[in-house]
Amino acid sequence: MILTVTPNPSLDRTYEVPSLDRGEVVRATGERVDPGGKGVNVSRAVAAAGRRTVAVLPLGGAPGALVAQLLDAQGIEVAPVPVEGPTRSNIALAESDGVLTKINAPGPELSAAEQELLLRTVYRQSAGADWIACCGSLPRGLDPSWYAEVVTRAHAAGVRIALDTSGPALTAALSGQPDVVKPNAEELAEAVGRPLATVGDAAKAAGELREMGAKAVLASLGADGQLLVDADGTWFGTARVETVRSNVGAGDSSLAGFLIAGGRGPEALASALAHGAAAVQTPGSAMPAPSDLDPSAVTVTADIPVDRALKEPVT
Incomplete structure (x- = not known):
């Protein structure tokens, strides 16, 4: 079982539009409403793969009730933490050329009592979990050390923990x-405090995160692929993508694929790449099913192309 923790969930509305013209009336060609938040997306991808998952998340107001209803409809067990403020609503505008514009609301501010209840709920639900995936930004009111407390409690309970956050x-x-920690290229550059121009730069930065404490680093380099750096070595992988429809939740689907495959080694990296590639070819924040995966499109190697320039260097 994979337990996910999403401290700042959302209700996500995604509109597909031909193009986005400021100041004009834009008519959508498609619309989706999904439960959102990085950990929520991980649970959705795990459930789509036919695996058990439990989602811990603070929920409030009508948007929170709808998030719980949508997750239940997808066969996801929800461990809600009632909060006074309403769950945030986000909007994504997906253009036909693959460009995505997102408007993310800040979300409610959690009181001290709500923060403690969230921690206790995570600890209570961790019994029997193979992994805890803590994902996304922290809502207002939570100290940056909150995830550190979750990591400590998870290890005390004998549960492995994956972390996808930043700053x-x-x-x-x-x-x-x-x-395991799962930064993207921008988050990786921020963590080490310098720009990344090549795959080698990213691999070195991932190694530094291991020196700072992470046991493994699964780094997403966007269209350039992914890196896995752990105690056993460094691997680099890419996945062929035919058409990009939306990259919403692609990184979360990738983390789900990594954990589903055991969360270690090149086989797990290959699974992460297959899930991420399938996700960007689905509309909105839809998560891919096993039938959407194409393992033949994935390449993983221990021969790291250290001098290969990143298509989008991070400065």
């Missing part, structure tokens, strides 16, 4: 030695 919340949690 102070990521660096604060590294000392607790999370089993």
Whole structure:
């Protein structure tokens, strides 16, 4: 079982539009309403693969009730933490050429009592979990050290933990030695405090996160592929993509694929790549089913192309 923790979930509305013209009336050609948040997306991808998952998340107001209803309809067990403020609503505009514009609301501010209830719920639900995946930004009210406390409690319960966050919340949690962290290229550059221009730069930065405490680093380099750096070595992988429809939730689907495949080694990296590639070819924030995966499109190697320039260098 994979337990996910999403401290700042959302109700996501995605509109497909031919193009986005500021100041004009834009008519959507498609619309989706999905439960959102990085951990929620991980649960949705795990459930789509036919695996059991439990989603812990604070929910409030009518948007929160709809998030719980949508997750239940997808066969996902929800461990809700009632909060006074309404769950945030986000909007994504997906253009036909693959460009995505997102408008993310800040979300409610959690009281001290709500924060403690969230921690206790995670600890209570962790019994029997193979992995805890803590994902996304922290809502207002939570200290950057909150994820570090979750890591400590998870390890005390004997559960492996994956962390997908950024900024102070990521660096604060590294000392607790999370089993895997999943930064994208921008988050990786921020964590080491310098730009990344090549795959080699990214691999070195991932190694530095391991020196700071992470046991493994699964780094997403966008269209350039993914890196996995752990105690056994470094692997680099790419996946062929025919048509990009939306990259919403692609990284979350990738993390789900990694954990589903055991969360370790090149086989898990290949699964992450297959899931991420399938996700960008689905509309909105839809998660791919096993039938959407194309393992033949994935290449994983231990021969790292250190001098290969990133298509989108991170400065």
